[in-house]
Amino acid sequence: MLIQNTSDVELVAAIKTSIKNMTPLSVVRCGDGEMHILKQASDFPAEQQQITHHHALCNIQHREDIWTCVTHTSPHPGSLKPNTCECYLTDDTSKKWRGLAKEIIAYSIKYSDYVGLVVPGRNVHYYNISDEILKRYDIDSKQLSVISSLFPLDPMFGSIDSFKSIINGNDIHIITPNVERFKNGKIEELLGVNVTYTDISGAQSHTIEMRAMVKQSIIDTPTKIILFGGGYAIKSLIPWAANELGKIALDIGSVLDAWSGLQSRHMFMKDELSHLNWIKNN
Numbered sequence: 001m002l003i004q005n006t007s008d009v010e011l012v013a014a015i016k017t018s019i020k021n022m023t024p025l026s027v028v029r030c031g032d033g034e035m036h037i038l039k040q041a042s043d044f045p046a047e048q049q050q051i052t053h054h055h056a057l058c059n060i061q062h063r064e065d066i067w068t069c070v071t072h073t074s075p076h077p078g079s080l081k082p083n084t085c086e087c088y089l090t091d092d093t094s095k096k097w098r099g100l101a102k103e104i105i106a107y108s109i110k111y112s113d114y115v116g117l118v119v120p121g122r123n124v125h126y127y128n129i130s131d132e133i134l135k136r137y138d139i140d141s142k143q144l145s146v147i148s149s150l151f152p153l154d155p156m157f158g159s160i161d162s163f164k165s166i167i168n169g170n171d172i173h174i175i176t177p178n179v180e181r182f183k184n185g186k187i188e189e190l191l192g193v194n195v196t197y198t199d200i201s202g203a204q205s206h207t208i209e210m211r212a213m214v215k216q217s218i219i220d221t222p223t224k225i226i227l228f229g230g231g232y233a234i235k236s237l238i239p240w241a242a243n244e245l246g247k248i249a250l251d252i253g254s255v256l257d258a259w260s261g262l263q264s265r266h267m268f269m270k271d272e273l274s275h276l277n278w279i280k281n282n
Helices: 008-021 032-038 047-063 092-111 131-136 160-167 179-184 187-191 208-220 237-245 255-260 271-276
Strands: 025-029 114-118 146-148 172-176 195-199 225-228 248-251
Touching: 008 025, 008 146, 008 160, 008 248, 025 092, 025 237, 032 047, 032 092, 047 092, 092 114, 092 237, 160 187, 172 179, 172 208, 172 255, 179 195, 179 255, 187 195, 195 208, 208 237, 225 237, 237 248, 255 271
Parallel strands: 025 114, 025 248, 114 146, 172 195, 172 225, 225 248
Antiparallel strands: none
16 A cells, blocks of 8 residues: 655645746645546455445446446435446446546546545545556556645645645636635635636536536636646646646645535534635635
């Protein structure tokens, strides 16, 4: 299993230095969903873990409207979660999607400056990844600067005062479905900088059209600091934006929900994470 070799303190310092000097930087985070996409059932030692793996992939494909098994349908009409099965392994639509998703995630890991591949305190079978798995994708783990995928939760990054200090008066561009929430919450006034957006609300995140739209928006914006909140399907655009366009590209994920006032995760309602609820607290 991988070990975190870059602390949150070191990462935040690197981000501050990059912004101060306006030098390219890419930070990508992978959660259990991305790790399940890269893995296969044989990577899990226990039968129940293998079932959980299949369940995760069935859920992701169902949620993204990619594939749902017509044989093992949910007995509950309107259910948000499908039954778990292994039928997707032989389905052509699923195989095509999984191939592209693996390619996107592997690229983002291989070419990012910092990559979140550990989730401290969580089950390592689901929230970590081995050297052997990375080798399948031609990734040398010894070349990776491994960070915690939870770094945006830390007050040194996620609180509004800390983030204002990090961006140092520079404008930001946010890729998010929460554009109206940010605008209604007057985030520009809170941060004291200009904020522009790529609105991905209503877009199917896995489609070629959505990726092309996001890519073009990154090309079009003169803003150097780009915050990403679009899920696995656009993660490869993070190192691309840094390496090809000189951007400072940061994968913030669902913390952007909390910043916009949307408590999309139960954890955002905990007292110890109240610093993430910018608009609510202001």
